[in-house]
Amino acid sequence: MAVAAGRPTERPQPENPLTAGLERQPVPPTSLVIFGATGDLARRKLLPALYNLAHDGALPERFYLVGVARKEKAHEDYRQECEEAIERFSRRKPDPAVLGGLLENVRYVPGTFDEDSVYDTLSEQLGAFEKEAGEPLNRAFYLSTAPSFFPVIVGKLGDSKLSHHEDAQVRCIIEKPFGTSLEEARELNREVLAVFEEPQIYRIDHYLGKETVQNLLAFRFANGMFEPLWNRNYIDYVQITAAEDLGIGTRAGYYDSAGALRDLIQNHMMQLLCQVAMEPPVNFTAEEVRNEKVKVLAAIPEPKQQEIAEMAVRAQYGRGHAGGEDVPGYLEEDGVPADSNTETYAALRLEVDNWRWAGVPFYLRTGKRLARKVTEIAVTLKPVPHLAFSQDGSLGVQPNQLVLTVQPNEGVSLRLGAKIPGTRMLIRPVNMEFLYGTSFLSQSPEAYERLITDAMRGDPTLFTRNDEVEAQWRICDPIVKAWEAAPGPLPQYEAGSQGPDEAESLLREGDRWRAI
Amino acid sequence: MSRTDAVWSEQGTTPDAIEAALRQLLVEAHAERREIVPARVLNMIAFVDLDWTGEIANRLRGVGRYHASRLVVLAYEPKRQRLDARVTVSTDDPAAPGELALARETVVVELGDRHLDDLLTIADPLVVTDLPTLLWSPHGHPEIVDWLLPLAQAVLLDSVEEPDYEEALARAAALSERAYVVDLAWLRSTPWRERVAALFDPPWLRSELGLLSSVSVRHHPASTVAAALFVGWLSSRLGWDPARPARLLSAHSGELTGRAQASRQEINLRLEVAPELQVPGLQGLTVETAAGHRVRLDRGPGGLRARFSGPREEDREWTIPGASRGETGVLGEGIRQALLRDPTYLPAVGAARAMLA
Numbered sequence: 016m017a018v019a020a021g022r023p024t025e026r027p028q029p030e031n032p033l034t035a036g037l038e039r040q041p042v043p044p045t046s047l048v049i050f051g052a053t054g055d056l057a058r059r060k061l062l063p064a065l066y067n068l069a070h071d072g073a074l075p076e077r078f079y080l081v082g083v084a085r086k087e088k089a090h091e092d093y094r095q096e097c098e099e100a101i102e103r104f105s106r107r108k109p110d111p112a113v114l115g116g117l118l119e120n121v122r123y124v125p126g127t128f129d130e131d132s133v134y135d136t137l138s139e140q141l142g143a144f145e146k147e148a149g150e151p152l153n154r155a156f157y158l159s160t161a162p163s164f165f166p167v168i169v170g171k172l173g174d175s176k177l178s179h180h181e182d183a184q185v186r187c188i189i190e191k192p193f194g195t196s197l198e199e200a201r202e203l204n205r206e207v208l209a210v211f212e213e214p215q216i217y218r219i220d221h222y223l224g225k226e227t228v229q230n231l232l233a234f235r236f237a238n239g240m241f242e243p244l245w246n247r248n249y250i251d252y253v254q255i256t257a258a259e260d261l262g263i264g265t266r267a268g269y270y271d272s273a274g275a276l277r278d279l280i281q282n283h284m285m286q287l288l289c290q291v292a293m294e295p296p297v298n299f300t301a302e303e304v305r306n307e308k309v310k311v312l313a314a315i316p317e318p319k320q321q322e323i324a325e326m327a328v329r330a331q332y333g334r335g336h337a338g339g340e341d342v343p344g345y346l347e348e349d350g351v352p353a354d355s356n357t358e359t360y361a362a363l364r365l366e367v368d369n370w371r372w373a374g375v376p377f378y379l380r381t382g383k384r385l386a387r388k389v390t391e392i393a394v395t396l397k398p399v400p401h402l403a404f405s406q407d408g409s410l411g412v413q414p415n416q417l418v419l420t421v422q423p424n425e426g427v428s429l430r431l432g433a434k435i436p437g438t439r440m441l442i443r444p445v446n447m448e449f450l451y452g453t454s455f456l457s458q459s460p461e462a463y464e465r466l467i468t469d470a471m472r473g474d475p476t477l478f479t480r481n482d483e484v485e486a487q488w489r490i491c492d493p494i495v496k497a498w499e500a501a502p503g504p505l506p507q508y509e510a511g512s513q514g515p516d517e518a519e520s521l522l523r524e525g526d527r528w529r530a531i
Numbered sequence: 532m533s534r535t536d537a538v539w540s541e542q543g544t545t546p547d548a549i550e551a552a553l554r555q556l557l558v559e560a561h562a563e564r565r566e567i568v569p570a571r572v573l574n575m576i577a578f579v580d581l582d583w584t585g586e587i588a589n590r591l592r593g594v595g596r597y598h599a600s601r602l603v604v605l606a607y608e609p610k611r612q613r614l615d616a617r618v619t620v621s622t623d624d625p626a627a628p629g630e631l632a633l634a635r636e637t638v639v640v641e642l643g644d645r646h647l648d649d650l651l652t653i654a655d656p657l658v659v660t661d662l663p664t665l666l667w668s669p670h671g672h673p674e675i676v677d678w679l680l681p682l683a684q685a686v687l688l689d690s691v692e693e694p695d696y697e698e699a700l701a702r703a704a705a706l707s708e709r710a711y712v713v714d715l716a717w718l719r720s721t722p723w724r725e726r727v728a729a730l731f732d733p734p735w736l737r738s739e740l741g742l743l744s745s746v747s748v749r750h751h752p753a754s755t756v757a758a759a760l761f762v763g764w765l766s767s768r769l770g771w772d773p774a775r776p777a778r779l780l781s782a783h784s785g786e787l788t789g790r791a792q793a794s795r796q797e798i799n800l801r802l803e804v805a806p807e808l809q810v811p812g813l814q815g816l817t818v819e820t821a822a823g824h825r826v827r828l829d830r831g832p833g834g835l836r837a838r839f840s841g842p843r844e845e846d847r848e849w850t851i852p853g854a855s856r857g858e859t860g861v862l863g864e865g866i867r868q869a870l871l872r873d874p875t876y877l878p879a880v881g882a883a884r885a886m887l888a
Contacts, residue, residue, distance in 0.1 A: 029737065029738070031728060031731065031732050031737050031740070032740065032768045032769060032770075033724070033727060033728035033731065033740065033765075033768050033769075034728050034732070035768065035874065035875055036873045036874050036875035036876075037721075037724065037725055037728060038871075039725050041725075041728055041729035041732035042729070043732070043733065044733070069834075069852035069853070070852075070853070070854045071853065071854075072722055072725065072726075072834070072851070072852070072853030072854075074851075074852060075729070076726070076729050076730055076837070076851055077849070078852075110833065110854045111833075112832040112833030112834075112854075113833045113834060113852045113853065113854045114833075115833055116833040116834055116850045116852040117852050119850075148847070148849075149839070149844055149845065149847050150733065387629065388629075423627065423629060423630045424629075424630055424631055450568060450631060452568075452570075452630075452631050452633055453568055453569065453570050453571050453572070453600075453631070453633060454570075454571060454572055455572060456572055456573065456596060456597050456866065456867050456870065457596075457867060458596060
C-alpha cells in the first residue's frame with residue numbers, strides 16, 4: 016500500500032460503517048518502540064500484554080515492535096528473551112503459532128539512550144517497517160525506563176525528528192513516576208512538551224486501566240440512586256485504602272527513594288479520589304473527564320507547613336508476622352539503609368473545598384506489610400437524624416456504608432441496618448453485596464492490554480494530562496518536603512498489623528478506620 | 532480448575548424438590564467453604580436428546596469461564612414416564628487465597644413425551660429469577676423452543692446446522708421478533724468482519740468501501756449460510772440498494788453467484804465451497820474495489836493470512852495474528868453474547884434472505 020500522492024489523510028473522513036456492532040474497534044497500523052525493552056516492566060507486563068492482544072486478534076492489522084536497551088544483542092536473541100518472558104508471565108498459555116507470528120515482527124536496537132546512533136538506527140528500522148507494510152505506520156514510543164532517562168529520550172526523539180511524522184500519528188507513552196516532586200514534574204512537562212504536543216503524550220497510571228476503577232464512573236453515573244446522596248448533606252466521610260500484605264521484596268532500590276506517598280498516593284490514590292469526587296462530565300470524552308478530575312484536585316487546598324503534622328502520618332513497618340511467618344522490619348530488608356527515613360505507610364486527611372464536598376474529610380492510607388491486601392473506597396453516610404428504636408441489647412444502628420472494593424474480590428457492598436429475627440425490635444448491620452466475579456462471564460483484561468490499545472487508538476481518557484499530574488503534585492509536594500526535612504526515626508508499626516496507632520490522630524471525633 | 536462440591540439426585544422427582552435441593556446444596560457448600568459464592572450471571576436452558584446428553588455436556592465443559600451460572604439441561608427421551616433429576620454444584624478454585632470461589636449449578640432433568648405439555652412449568656422454577664435466560668435446542672425441536680420462549684430473553688442457534696439455509700434464516704428472523712438471537716454462524720464470521728472493517732479503516736481506503744466491485748467468500752461445504760450472512764452484513768452496512776437486492780443463484784459445485792447494486796456500481800458476489808475446510812465457518816474471502824485494490828484473507832497458522840494488491844502498489848502478504856477459538860470457543864462466545872446486543876445481525880439476516888430468496 017504505497018503512499019499515494021494527494022491521499023486524503025487531512026480531509027474529514029466519513030465514518031467507517033463496518034465498525035458498528037463490533038466489540039473490537041480497529042486499531043491503526045502501528046510500530047511500537049519500547050525503551051527499556053529488557054527491564055522488569057517490559058518482561059512482566061508489556062510483552063505479555065502484547066501477546067494477549069495478538070492472541071485475541073486485537074493488535075493492529077500491521078504491527079511491529081522494536082525493543083531498545085543498552086546491551087548489545089542480536090534481533091534473534093531479543094526475540095528469544097521476549098518468548099521466554101511471554102511464556103513465563105502471560106495470563107494464558109501462549110499459542111506457538113500466534114507467538115511466532117508476533118515475534119516475526121520484533122527487532123532490537125542496542126545502545127544507551129543518549130547516543131545519536133540509537134535514534135538513527137531506530138529511524139532506519141521504522142522506515143524499513145513502513146516500506147515492508149507499504150503504508151505509513153503510526154508510531155508509539157513507550158518509555159519504560161528509569162525516570163531520569165525520560166527527558167533524554169524525549170529530547171533525542173525530537174532531535175532526530177522522530178517525534179513527528181508527515182503521514183501518521185506519533186505518540187509518546189510515559190511510565191510513572193512522572194517526576195518525584197512538583198518541580199520535577201513541571202520540568203519534565205516542559206521538556207516533553209517542547210518536543211511533543213499534549214495530545215501526543217500518554218502518561219501512564221496503570222490503575223486507570225483496571226476494570227474496577229473504570230467501573231467507579233459507571234457505578235456513579237449510570238445509576239440514579241446514588242447521585243442524589245453523593246454530597247456533603249448525606250456523606251459523612253470517605254476513606255480510600257490501598258493496603259498490601261507484602262513487604263518491599265527486591266525493590267529496595269526504587270522504594271527507598273520513593274516511599275509510600277510517592278509510590279501510591281500521589282498518583283493512583285489521587286486518581287481514585289478524583290473518580291469519587293468529580294462532577295458528572297458532559298460526556299465521556301478524554302478532555303471532559305480529565306477537566307472534571309482537575310477541578311477536584313484544584314479544590315483540594317495545598318497543605319501548609321504548619322498543618323502537615325495534623326493531616327499526614329507516616330510510619331515504617333517493624334518486625335512482625337505475615338502469612339504465619341516471622342518477617343523482618345523495613346530497616347532489616349536487603350538493600351535498605353539502616354537509617355532510612357522512607358515511609359512504608361502514609362495516611363492523609365484531605366478536604367475538597369467545593370459546594371458538593373465542603374466539610375467532608377477524605378482519608379487516604381496506604382502501606383506495605385499490613386494485615387492483608389485490599390484496595391477499597393468506603394463512603395460512610397451520616398447517621399439517621401432520629402432513631403425511634405431502642406438500641407438496648409443490640410449492636411446498635413450504625414451509619415450506612417458503601418464500600419467499593421477495587422481488589423481483591425471486586426465489588427460493591429452496602430451496609431444496612433436490619434431487624435434481628437425475634438420478638439424485639441433489635442437492629443444489627445448487615446451487608447448487601449454485589450460481587451463482580453459473580454455477575455460477569457468475561458475475564459477482565461490486564462490493565463496494560465487496555466492502556467496499550469487505547470494509546471495506539473489515540474484515546475487518552477485513561478491517561479493523566481499534564482495539568483492533572485501537576486495538580487496531584489501540588490497537593491503531595493509540601494508533605495514530601497516536610498517529611499524529607501524532618502529527622503527520623505519514623506514511628507513503627509508491626510508487620511501484619513492494621514498500621515500505626517498514629518493514624519488515629521487524623522480522624523475526626525467519631526470517625527473510624529475500617530479494619531484492613 | 533473446576534471441582535464438584537455437591538451432588539443431589541432423585542428419581543421420580545418434582546420441580547419443587549429440585550429447586551429445594553438447589554438451595555440446600557448451595558447453603559451446604561457455603562457452610563463447608565466460606566469462599567464459595569454462587570455465580571449469578573445467566574441461566575441457560577438446553578433441550579437435548581437424552582442419548583446426546585454426554586456430547587452436549589462435553590461441548591459445554593469446553594466453554595470454560597463462559598459457562599452459564601445455572602445450566603438446566605432438559606434431557607428428552609420420548610418414552611420416558613418418570614421425571615428424574617440430578618443437581619451438581621461445582622466451583623472454580625480461587626485465583627488466590629482469600630478470593631472467591633464461584634459456584635455454578637447444573638441441573639439435568641430427564642423427561643419424556645408425557646411431560647412436554649407441562650414443560651414450561653417444569654423449567655420455570657429451575658431458573659434463577661431476574662437473571663437473563665438463554666435457550667438452546669441443539670438437536671432441533673423448534674416447537675420446544677417456541678414453548679419455552681416465554682422464559683428466555685435470548686435464543687442460541689446455529690444456522691449452519693439447519694439443512695436448508697433459507698429456512699434457517701427465516702427461522703432466525705422469526706425468532707428475532709420474540710427474543711434476542713445469538714447465531715453461532717454469525718459469530719464464526721466475527722474475526723472476518725473485524726478484519727475487513729480494520730483493513731478498510733485507514734482514511735485513504737475507507738472511501739473505497741463505497742466502491743466495492745467484487746466480494747468472494749470461501750466457506751465450509753455446510754456453511755453457505757455463514758457466507759451469506761457475511762455478504763448480507765456488507766450489504767446492510769454499506770447500503771447496497773435494497774430495492775434491487777442481489778440474487779444469489781447456483782452456478783456449479785455448490786457455488787452461488789450474483790450481482791448487487793451499490794450507489795455507483797454493481798458488485799459481483801460469489802460464495803464458493805472450500806471442501807478442504809474441516810470445521811464450520813469461513814475459509815477465506817476476497818474483496819475488490821473499483822479503484823483496483825484487492826484484499827484477500829485466508830485462514831492460516833497463528834492467524835489470518837492477508838494479501839493486498841493495488842494498481843500502483845506492490846503485492847503484500849502478511850499474517851494478522853490471532854488464535855483460533857475452535858468450536859468450543861465459538862460456543863462460549865455464543866453464551867457470552869447472550870448478555871450483549873449486536874444491532875447488525877438482524878439487518879444482515881434480512882439482506883442475506885433477500886439474496887437467497
